[in-house]
Amino acid sequence: MLVVAGTHGNERNAPWLLQHWRRHPPSLAAAGLSLELVLGNPAAYARNQRYLERDLNRCFQPAVLADLRVGGPELEQARRLLAQHGPRGGRPCTVVFDLHSTTSAMGNSLVLYGRRPADLALAAALQARLGLPIYLHEADDSQTGFLVERWPCGLVIEVGPVPQGVIQAPICRQTQLGLEAALAVLAEARLGRLRLPRQLVIHRHLGSLDLPRGEDGTPLACLHPQRQHRDWHPMLPGDPLFLDPAGRTLCYEPPAALAAAPAAAVVPVFVNEAAYGEKGIALSLTRREELDLQPSWGEALLALAAPLAPAGPL
Amino acid sequence: MLVVAGTHGNERNAPWLLQHWRRHPPSLAAAGLSLELVLGNPAAYARNQRYLERDLNRCFQPAVLADLRVGGPELEQARRLLAQHGPRGGRPCTVVFDLHSTTSAMGNSLVLYGRRPADLALAAALQARLGLPIYLHEADDSQTGFLVERWPCGLVIEVGPVPQGVIQAPICRQTQLGLEAALAVLAEARLGRLRLPRQLVIHRHLGSLDLPRGEDGTPLACLHPQRQHRDWHPMLPGDPLFLDPAGRTLCYEPPAALAAAPAAAVVPVFVNEAAYGEKGIALSLTRREELDLQPSWGEALLALAAPLAPAGPL
Numbered sequence: 354m355l356v357v358a359g360t361h362g363n364e365r366n367a368p369w370l371l372q373h374w375r376r377h378p379p380s381l382a383a384a385g386l387s388l389e390l391v392l393g394n395p396a397a398y399a400r401n402q403r404y405l406e407r408d409l410n411r412c413f414q415p416a417v418l419a420d421l422r423v424g425g426p427e428l429e430q431a432r433r434l435l436a437q438h439g440p441r442g443g444r445p446c447t448v449v450f451d452l453h454s455t456t457s458a459m460g461n462s463l464v465l466y467g468r469r470p471a472d473l474a475l476a477a478a479l480q481a482r483l484g485l486p487i488y489l490h491e492a493d494d495s496q497t498g499f500l501v502e503r504w505p506c507g508l509v510i511e512v513g514p515v516p517q518g519v520i521q522a523p524i525c526r527q528t529q530l531g532l533e534a535a536l537a538v539l540a541e542a543r544l545g546r547l548r549l550p551r552q553l554v555i556h557r558h559l560g561s562l563d564l565p566r567g568e569d570g571t572p573l574a575c576l577h578p579q580r581q582h583r584d585w586h587p588m589l590p591g592d593p594l595f596l597d598p599a600g601r602t603l604c605y606e607p608p609a610a611l612a613a614a615p616a617a618a619v620v621p622v623f624v625n626e627a628a629y630g631e632k633g634i635a636l637s638l639t640r641r642e643e644l645d646l647q648p649s650w651g652e653a654l655l656a657l658a659a660p661l662a663p664a665g666p667l
Numbered sequence: 668m669l670v671v672a673g674t675h676g677n678e679r680n681a682p683w684l685l686q687h688w689r690r691h692p693p694s695l696a697a698a699g700l701s702l703e704l705v706l707g708n709p710a711a712y713a714r715n716q717r718y719l720e721r722d723l724n725r726c727f728q729p730a731v732l733a734d735l736r737v738g739g740p741e742l743e744q745a746r747r748l749l750a751q752h753g754p755r756g757g758r759p760c761t762v763v764f765d766l767h768s769t770t771s772a773m774g775n776s777l778v779l780y781g782r783r784p785a786d787l788a789l790a791a792a793l794q795a796r797l798g799l800p801i802y803l804h805e806a807d808d809s810q811t812g813f814l815v816e817r818w819p820c821g822l823v824i825e826v827g828p829v830p831q832g833v834i835q836a837p838i839c840r841q842t843q844l845g846l847e848a849a850l851a852v853l854a855e856a857r858l859g860r861l862r863l864p865r866q867l868v869i870h871r872h873l874g875s876l877d878l879p880r881g882e883d884g885t886p887l888a889c890l891h892p893q894r895q896h897r898d899w900h901p902m903l904p905g906d907p908l909f910l911d912p913a914g915r916t917l918c919y920e921p922p923a924a925l926a927a928a929p930a931a932a933v934v935p936v937f938v939n940e941a942a943y944g945e946k947g948i949a950l951s952l953t954r955r956e957e958l959d960l961q962p963s964w965g966e967a968l969l970a971l972a973a974p975l976a977p978a979g980p981l
Contacts, residue, residue, distance in 0.1 A: 372885060373912035380912060401945070402716070456830040516770040516830030518941030520889045522910050571686055575834045596836050598687035598694060627832035631715070 354539065355389045355438045355446035355507075356532065360410050360453065360500060361628070362397025363517040366524045367452035382533045384540035389438050389446055393500070396426055401518055403628050410451070414498040431500075440505055447657050448475075449507035450535055451500050452528055454515050456627040458582040461527040463487045464509035465555070466499045470653035471506040477553040477646055478538040485531065486585055488622050488639060489555040496561075496632070506657050510535070514582065517627055542658035549651050556585070556620050556639035560610055563633040565595060565603065574603055576625045576635060587618035587641075595635075611638075668853065669703045669752045669760035669821075670846065674724050674767065674814060675942070676711025677831040680838045681766035696847045698854035703752050703760055707814070710740055715832055717942050724765070728812040745814075754819055761971050762789075763821035764849055765814050766842055768829050770941040772896035775841040777801045778823035779869070780813045784967035785820040791867040791960055792852040792968075799845065800899055802936050802953060803869040810875075810946070820971050824849070828896065831941055856972035863965050870899070870934050870953035874924055877947040879909060879917065888917055890939045890949060901932035901955075909949075925952075 358367030371390050374381040381388070392398060394409045405426045412431040417423055438446045453464075463485050465472050476487050488511075490496070501507030510531040515524045541547045564572040574595035580588070588594070588605055595603040607615040619638040623629060672681030685704050688695040695702070706712060708723045719740045726745040731737055752760045762785075767778075777799050779786050790801050802825075804810070815821030824845040829838045855861045878886040888909035894902070902908070902919055909917040921929040933952040937943060 369886070369889065370912070377913070456833055514830075516828070516941050517832060518944065519770050519830075519939055520886075521895055521939070522889055522892045525889070525912075572683070572834075575683065575836055575839070578836045581835055598684070598839075599691070625833055625835070627830050630832065 354383075354386045354536070355391065355449040355504065356452065357391050357393045357434075357449060357500065358452045359395070359398045360393030360451055361403045361408075362394050362399070363401050363403050364454040365401075365518060365520050366454050366512070366515060367528055368392055368398060369520050370452075370525050370529055381529070382536070384533075384536040386536055386540055386543075388536075389444060391434065391438065393434070393451070394427065394430055396430070403517070408628075410453075410500050411496070411498040413500050413503045415503075417498065418503075434500075435503060439503060447505050448539060449501050449504040450532055451507065451509045452532065453509055453511045454524055454528070455511055455513035455623065456516060457513050457623045457625060458584045459486075459488075459511050459513045459622065460585070461485055461531050462511050463531075464511050465489045466502050466508075467491050469506065470647070470650040471657050472508055473553060473644070474547075474549060474646070474650040474654035475506060475535065475538060476508060476555075477549055477650070478541075478547065479531070479534055480553060481548075481550040482534050482538065483531065487553070487555045488558065488637075490558045493558060493560065506654065508535075539658050542654050545655070547651060547655065547658075549646050551646055553644045553646060555642055555644060556622060557642050559619060559638040559640055560608065561629075561634040561637045562594075562608070564635045565597075573597060577602060580621065580624060580636070582624070584622050584624045585620060587620050588638075589618050590616060668697075668700050668850070669705065669763040669818065670766065671705050671707045671748075671763060671814065672766045673709070673712045674707030674765055675717045675722075676708050676713070677715050677717050678768040679715075679832060679834050680768050680826070680829060681842055682706055682712060683834050684766075684839055684843055695843070696850065698847075698850040700850055700854055700857075702850075703758060705748065705752065707748070707765070708741065708744055710744070717831070722942075724767075724814050725810070725812040727814050727817045729817075731812065732817075748814075749817060753817060761819050762853060763815050763818040764846055765821065765823045766846065767823055767825045768838055768842070769825055769827035769937065770830060771827050771937045771939060772898045773800075773802075773825050773827045773936065774899070775799055775845050776825050776899075777845075778825050779803045780816050780822075781805050783820065784961070784964040785971050786822055787867060787958070788861075788863060788960075788964035788968035789820060789849065789852060790822060790869075791863055791964070792855075792861065793845070793848055794867060795862075795864040796848050796852065797845065801867070801869045802872065802951075804872045807872055807874065820968065822849075853972050856968050859969070861965060861969065861972075863960050865960055867958045867960060869956055869958060870936060871956050873933065873952045873954060874922065875943075875948040875951040876908075876922070878949045879911075887911060891916060894935065894938060894950070896938070898936050898938045899934060901934055902952075903932050904930060 358371040409427040574597040577593040577596045594605040621636040624636040672685040723741040888911040891907040908919040935950040938950040
């Protein structure tokens, strides 16, 4: 089991927990699992910056990782993490939890990348236990190379709102709660006691919206205050979305890509996340969907959990 | 009149307003005053960082500015700002407003550096108009070299809470409201119509507290959640202040420097400001005091305001 904190160096809450867990291992209820606790981007953490040269959590494209002509501190760190704790690393791990925080009001939430069966089973069990909302990120060529994708099973625990560079006790508590629940689920799977719900509610990624911009790239409006801190709340065509400096409201119009069901509600996530401005993302749009659990999902998770058993008797 | 936004490159709200004011001058009610609108640290703004090498808003010590052997992007920018808009610059300004935002819940507030008569008169008139709380920073050798100190009159408008790198419409609105009120006060002074209140309420800086730290500098506790977002709220000895990772509350004990009146309430400001972690400041302590307005204060402001008159008839 791999736990990564500080993949982004200015998200300080999980690294603060990590320091504590290392000093006082009993303070993390690891459910008997063997854990590797890793600071994701130590160089960026030391400078309290998200990254030095490129976003570490976009560096995990196999083709880029394999191309040793492409370097830089983050790519080297990605390769180092895989060499140490990747599924074929020196101290191999099968499951990874990547602990993030956000300036958006995401609450305590999970992010899945694609529909890998083991991820879906794990997320379903976690949702049944804690009620966390799940953002299913898929089919977006503009955002790829996420860390958890390079392990057989893994997800992001995303907690907010909290400013970059700030530690807040409730954010830490939610992060710890999410991780401990995930570890408890895996321990149950290892013991053959995993109970899965019949359904899973996900919010499927549809795409992202940027701020309206002028020809030179200057934003011509900011987020409407009625949208701020309203992650997970449905938005309908005509709802206030942006506000220009003259005080004019710009309303949500479904983008062309959503023309198939333009009148249906979308659910914004990562609303006004500080780090996404440079990516041209003011918010992402999702749709709420219920997925029926498939037997193969639980089987995939059980198959991964089995080798996690420690040497001792159960 | 000089208006500076983005002295810290990751405080994005005032620069966003600045862009708008430049494109649409009527959108700032300048009360007939001639304004210079300046982006404080363009290089840091371009990288969405507080600063590149050193905090621009600690670079304005006269001895350091005068010592041309000391360089770097921020010191050079400080010298450039003074050469352009300092009281003896190419386009000289007499009064400066430096627009900041903070992750602390400071609301819409003013920061004064020392007790210059014109600053006190301006702040008093602003407080009478809008009710803003005032943080009077003085007598702290560990924090010096603030921008506004190099102009004959000037203050900081500080608005929060907002994460670094995030633009929020209410923060922009408060910033604009504060600046427009300040300009209206100066316009009244120029016309000889300045009305000052009889008293001014300030919160006088007493000192700052760091997080409890281990021998290697690692924080051993974070801010107590009951203190988060409680800027301007009194704190008494025994009140919860920090929380350690094991869940133990550490209570406020007056530092030795406050031994003269240890039982009196202190008023925290800049509570858990993201950028102050590196300065070893978890919060600053103040005491609320009422100051009687002195006739000399208003006279000092009037003397400065008079030359602001434009060439046209009044």
